[in-house]
Every structure is written in structure tokens, then in C-alpha cells.
Amino acid sequence: MxxxxxxxxxxxxxxxxxxxxxxxxxxxxxxxxxxxxxxxxxxxxxxxxxxxxxxxxxxxxxxxxxxxxxxxxxxxxxxxxxxxxxxxxxxxxxxxxxxxxxxxxxxxxxxxxxxxxxxxxxxxxxxxxxxxxxxxxxxxxxxxxxxxxxxxxxxxxxxxxxxxxxxxxxxxxxxxxxxxxxxxxxxxxxxxxxxxxxxxxxxxxxxxxxxxxxxxxxxxxxxxxxxxxxxxxxxxxxxxxxxxxxxxxxxxxxxxxxxxxxxxxxxxxxxxxxxxxxxxxxxxxxxxxxxxxxxxxxxxxxxxxxxxxxxxxxxxxxxxxxxxxxxxxxxxxxxxxxxxxxxxxxxxxxxxxxxxxxxxxxxxxxxxxxxxxxxxxESIIQLIQQLIGLFSMPILAAFMTGLLFRNVDARAVIASLLFGAGLYALLTFGWEAWYATAPDARIKPWHFLHVMFITVCCCIGFALAINRAIFSRRARFDFRKIA
CATH class of the missing domain: 1.20.1730.10 (Sodium/glucose cotransporter)
Structure with a gap:
């Protein structure tokens, strides 16, 4: 009482x-x-x-x-x-x-x-x-x-x-x-x-x-x-x-x-x-x-x-x-x-x-x-950190692309968001599920923090590649104008 x-x-x-x-x-x-x-x-x-x-x-x-x-x-x-x-x-x-x-x-x-x-x-x-x-x-x-x-x-x-x-x-x-x-x-x-x-x-x-x-x-x-x-x-x-x-x-x-x-x-x-x-x-x-x-x-x-x-x-x-x-x-x-x-x-x-x-x-x-x-x-806090990578890293890549580069078509960045979510899911949950069925495989799943880094880099590269190949626009790196 x-x-x-x-x-x-x-x-x-x-x-x-x-x-x-x-x-x-x-x-x-x-x-x-x-x-x-x-x-x-x-x-x-x-x-x-x-x-x-x-x-x-x-x-x-x-x-x-x-x-x-x-x-x-x-x-x-x-x-x-x-x-x-x-x-x-x-x-x-x-x-x-x-x-x-x-x-x-x-x-x-x-x-x-x-x-x-x-x-x-x-x-x-x-x-x-x-x-x-x-x-x-x-x-x-x-x-x-x-x-x-x-x-x-x-x-x-x-x-x-x-x-x-x-x-x-x-x-x-x-x-x-x-x-x-x-x-x-x-x-x-x-x-x-x-x-x-x-x-x-x-x-x-x-x-x-x-x-x-x-x-x-x-x-x-x-x-x-x-x-x-x-x-x-x-x-x-x-x-x-x-x-x-x-x-x-x-x-x-x-x-x-x-x-x-x-x-x-x-x-x-x-x-x-x-x-x-x-x-x-x-x-x-x-x-x-x-x-x-x-x-x-x-x-x-x-x-x-x-x-x-x-x-x-x-x-x-x-x-x-x-x-x-x-x-x-x-x-x-x-x-x-x-x-x-x-x-x-x-x-x-x-x-x-x-x-x-x-x-x-x-x-x-x-x-x-x-x-x-x-x-x-099993560990709720580890699960949170792993799950948020599905959307956090593609979003972060969108911000970094916008702040670091000029002349990037927004449609290329939207495509990179979908690409990044799929890539992260494949390299974390997909790879872990596959490894669970084949534990003798030589290559173990990478830690999800490494996958986050890879996802950001790949999303930025994907957006710039789509920007050039499909929308015919050449991105310009311009860190000086970040603000």
C-alpha cells in the first residue's frame, strides 16, 4: 500500500x-x-x-x-x-x-x-x-x-x-x-x-x-x-x-x-x-x-x-x-x-x-x-540497435549525399533509400538466417555495425551512380558549402 x-x-x-x-x-x-x-x-x-x-x-x-x-x-x-x-x-x-x-x-x-x-x-x-x-x-x-x-x-x-x-x-x-x-x-x-x-x-x-x-x-x-x-x-x-x-x-x-x-x-x-x-x-x-x-x-x-x-x-x-x-x-x-x-x-x-x-x-x-x-x-537493446539500421543508415546516407554533393537528382536518392534498406536486411537478417542453416560455412555474418558502415557507403555510391547513369547529371563534391 x-x-x-x-x-x-x-x-x-x-x-x-x-x-x-x-x-x-x-x-x-x-x-x-x-x-x-x-x-x-x-x-x-x-x-x-x-x-x-x-x-x-x-x-x-x-x-x-x-x-x-x-x-x-x-x-x-x-x-x-x-x-x-x-x-x-x-x-x-x-x-x-x-x-x-x-x-x-x-x-x-x-x-x-x-x-x-x-x-x-x-x-x-x-x-x-x-x-x-x-x-x-x-x-x-x-x-x-x-x-x-x-x-x-x-x-x-x-x-x-x-x-x-x-x-x-x-x-x-x-x-x-x-x-x-x-x-x-x-x-x-x-x-x-x-x-x-x-x-x-x-x-x-x-x-x-x-x-x-x-x-x-x-x-x-x-x-x-x-x-x-x-x-x-x-x-x-x-x-x-x-x-x-x-x-x-x-x-x-x-x-x-x-x-x-x-x-x-x-x-x-x-x-x-x-x-x-x-x-x-x-x-x-x-x-x-x-x-x-x-x-x-x-x-x-x-x-x-x-x-x-x-x-x-x-x-x-x-x-x-x-x-x-x-x-x-x-x-x-x-x-x-x-x-x-x-x-x-x-x-x-x-x-x-x-x-x-x-x-x-x-x-x-x-x-x-x-x-x-x-x-x-534475447537482448532487447541489441535488437533495437540492429533493427533501426534498416532505415537509419539509408536516411543518414541521404543527408550526407545532400550535404556533401551538389547537382544530385532527388529521385536517385529515393532509389538509394530502397536499395539501402534491402541491402542492410540482406547482410544482417538474411545472412544470419542463412548461416543458422549452414553453421559450417567459412564466412560468418558481419557485425551489424560493420553492415551499417557498408550500407551508408553503398547508398551514397548508388545514388551518385543512378544520378549519372539514368538522370545524366554529374554530382559535384562541395564540402565548403555544407551550410
Whole structure:
């Protein structure tokens, strides 16, 4: 009873604080920038908070700790480089081009709205089919593990989805960013406490763990082979932080470019100093205590180490983290649909608020319905990273082609998007399926991070080749005019 009361009180307090802070900004406008970019009113503090909490949620805490190895910390450390690239390279371009969505930049570069719509559709497909259901699945799994709940996981997922959607539907990005920041203070405080208690449970000694669990130099069979740091790792971070609507939308909502960059720098500091500890140490401690426990690791060690009276507060922090990521993805998905698809092809004068509410409800329902697809995954976080390559690398290649070359026909880039998705699917899922039936084959499937690098290079080459062979246009490399 005490746990439930604490949970309800904290969750309600975050909602009330968000409502009070939003009221201070006055009434919200009905235009796209007012609804999706908070009218350009966010200070660097809320930009940093929203960037951090949109990324750190249950799929991160549950997934990385579930790997129970140190090597996966490279994903978080590489994120620092991604944030710096966003601040120094991409944000000045987005602000100069007055973009509401990242796909606007593609339209301006290529002069072709159909390319913008194609990329927006791919973003929507990834958000609805991958990110939304996985967020709901991991948060529900955590709560069930923490409280030993005897209720269906799908019911827990639906409850979280409804609560998270309310922020995105009725508050727009301003409410999302503010709730992100307040939730972040709670989540990071509780997560650091779990780190402290987990280390205390193993007498502050992780030295006797198996060497492969605590190495930072991965071999070919590692979760992160060392050579992937030189290929696909940086490209995956470049896509996630610099060309991903869910992330960049927070920085585009700042009061100015300077505020946005300051928010990125603050988020980078948090990622370099606090995040590695909370996503790695509990998992390593759990391996020493229980052995290999997979994605149930984080819920178990929190339940065993955290004082009973604090579990309600921690559950509130985790649910808040999930809701912030869920509503952030929901809000960015609505922005992509409304600005890039509906206004372009159906009705340019549509009521943005009303349409956003409708599509947000639809996307939330689809996310709930797709949760069962991810139940029982061996490593949910590794699955996420592998799946997003289907659309992330072709999209990143489209941005790189547009920024680095001139005189490229947009139709060649659209063709490269389809080519890249097919190539990535063949070299990852197709090759792995074939190898499973022929394990004696000499050539093992390449790591998906290497495949990401290959996909980007091939997509750029494919677009330039089609541009020349079919559209008779010679592309010109022009790095000097990247802005």
C-alpha cells in the first residue's frame, strides 16, 4: 500500500509541476512551430533535460544492464560525439534553414517534397513499429519484475501508453520537455542510488568477474568488437543525435541556436559522467550475485537492494522515464505526419492541434498492439540497435549525399533509400538466417555495425551512380558549402 501511495504521489507531482510550469509560458499557439517546437521557448536546461531523458529510459536501463558486460558502455560514450556533432555541425544548418522537422532540410537541399515525404514515412515506420512498442515492453517488464505483478504485461503497457500520450496530446512539446527534465532529476537520483546499493551488495569489488565481462576491448565475438568503433558506431550515433526527428526536435525548440548548443553540451557532460555508471554497474553487480539473468536483471537487482519503502519512488521514476521517451516519440511522429505528409498531400490548412491528437491516439494504439512482437527477445537493446539500421543508415546516407554533393537528382536518392534498406536486411537478417542453416560455412555474418558502415557507403555510391547513369547529371563534391 505504501509503495502504491508513493508511486501515485510522485507521478501526480510531476504532472502538476509540468502543468504549473506550462501555465507560466501562457497560452499555446495552434501553429506547427508552437505545437511541435514549443514556440521556440525552451531554455538550455530544458533542452538538456529533454535530450537526456528522451534517450535514457527503461529500454536503456533494462537493456544495457541486461547485457551484464562493460563493453556496451561504448554505445553511451559514443553518444557524446553524437551530441557534439549535433551542436557544432547540424544545428547551425537546421537553424539557418528555419526547419520544423529534419526532413525539411532534405526538401530544401534537393528541391523535392517527395523525398521529404519518403524519409518522413520511414521515420514513422521506425517510431511506430520499433521504438513505441519496445519502450512499452521494457517498462512493463521492469514493473512486473520489481513488484512481482500477476497481471498481463499488455495491460501494464496500455496503462503506461495512455498516461504518456496525455502529455504529448494535450501539452505539445513544451509539456514533454518540461516533464522530461523534472523526471530526469528523479530518475538519475534513484538510478545513482541503485548503483551505490548494488556495489555495496558485492562489497565494492568487481575485480573477480570473468575478464570478458569487464574488458573495453572486444574481440570478434564480443557485443561490440573493437573495430566496429571505427566503422558503424560513429555513423549510428550521427544518425541518432543529428538526423533523428525525436532527438533534434528538442534542440530546434530552443530560444536560440546558442541555447540549443548549450543544451547539447550539458547533455554531453551528463552522458560522459553519469550515464555510463547507471547503465553498466548494476548489471555487472547482478552477474556476480545471480549469474546471467538477461533483461530481467535490472528489475531484480533493484528489488533486492532498494529499501522496500523506496520501490514506489523508483517505480515512479522509471515510469516517468518511459512516459517521457514515449511521449517524445509520439510528439515527433505527429510532427512528421502533420508537417511532412498531411499538410503536403491532403490539406495544408488543417487544424494542427486536432489532427495531432487524432494521429497521436492512433500511433499509441498501434504501439500497444505491437508489444507482443518483442516479448522473449534475447537482448532487447541489441535488437533495437540492429533493427533501426534498416532505415537509419539509408536516411543518414541521404543527408550526407545532400550535404556533401551538389547537382544530385532527388529521385536517385529515393532509389538509394530502397536499395539501402534491402541491402542492410540482406547482410544482417538474411545472412544470419542463412548461416543458422549452414553453421559450417567459412564466412560468418558481419557485425551489424560493420553492415551499417557498408550500407551508408553503398547508398551514397548508388545514388551518385543512378544520378549519372539514368538522370545524366554529374554530382559535384562541395564540402565548403555544407551550410
Amino acid at each position: 505504501t509503495q502504491t501511495l508513493v508511486f501515485v504521489l510522485i507521478t501526480a507531482s510531476i504532472a502538476l509541476l509540468t502543468y504549473w510550469k506550462c501555465r507560466q509560458f501562457g497560452s499555446r499557439g495552434t501553429g506547427a512551430k508552437e505545437y511541435f517546437l514549443a514556440g521556440g521557448s525552451l531554455s538550455w536546461i530544458f533542452v538538456a533535460g529533454s535530450l537526456t531523458l528522451t534517450n535514457i529510459n527503461t529500454d536503456t536501463l533494462v537493456g544495457w544492464n541486461g547485457n551484464q558486460t562493460l563493453i556496451v558502455v561504448w554505445w553511451e560514450l559514443a553518444g557524446v560525439a553524437g551530441l557534439l556533432l549535433l551542436a557544432k555541425v547540424f544545428l547551425p544548418i537546421y537553424y539557418r534553414n528555419n526547419c520544423t522537422t529534419v526532413t525539411e532540410l532534405l526538401e530544401r537541399r534537393y528541391g523535392e517534397p517527395n523525398l521529404r515525404a519518403t524519409v518522413a514515412f520511414l521515420f514513422l515506420l521506425g517510431n511506430v513499429a520499433i521504438f513505441l512498442p519496445i519502450m512499452l515492453y521494457t517498462s512493463s517488464l521492469f514493473l512486473i519484475s520489481l513488484f512481482d505483478l500477476q497481471i498481463p504485461l499488455l495491460l501494464v503497457a496500455a496503462t503506461i501508453a495512455v498516461a504518456g500520450a496525455l502529455y504529448a496530446i494535450f501539452g505539445g512539446l513544451r509539456a514533454v520537455a518540461i516533464s522530461d527534465t523534472y523526471s530526469g532529476v528523479l530518475l538519475f537520483g534513484m538510478a545513482l542510488l541503485v548503483v551505490f546499493l548494488a556495489l555495496a551488495a558485492v562489497d565494492w569489488n568487481l575485480a573477480d568477474l570473468p575478464p570478458e565481462r569487464i574488458t573495453l576491448i572486444g574481440d570478434a565475438n564480443s557485443k561490440v568488437p573493437w573495430h566496429t568503433l571505427l566503422t558503424g558506431m560513429i555513423l549510428s550515433q550521427l544518425f541518432y543525435w543529428s538526423t533523428n526527428q525525436t532527438i533534434t526536435q528538442r534542440a530546434l525548440a530552443a530560444k536560440s541556436l546558442k541555447e540549443a548548443q548549450l543544451g547539447c553540451y550539458a547533455a554531453a557532460v551528463i552522458r560522459a559522467t553519469i550515464v555510463p555508471a547507471i547503465v553498466i554497474i548494476p548489471g555487472l553487480c547482478a552477474f556476480k550475485l545471480y549469474g546471467e539473468t538477461g533483461d530481467s536483471t535490472y528489475g531484480r537487482i533493484v528489488s533486492d537492494t532498494l529499501p522496500h519503502w523506496l520501490t514506489g519512488a523508483f517505480a515512479a521514476a522509471m515510469v516517468a522515464a518511459t512516459m517521457t521517451s514515449f511521449n517524445s516519440t509520439l510528439n515527433s511522429s505527429a510532427a512528421l505526419y502533420v508537417c511532412d505528409l498531411h499538410q503536403r498531400y491532403f490539406n495544408p490548412k488543417v487544424n494542427i492541434t486536432r489532427l495531432s491528437v487524432s494521429v497521436s491516439i492512433l500511433f499509441a494504439l498501434l504501439g500497444i498492439g505491437l508489444v507482443p512482437l518483442y516479448m522473449g527477445a
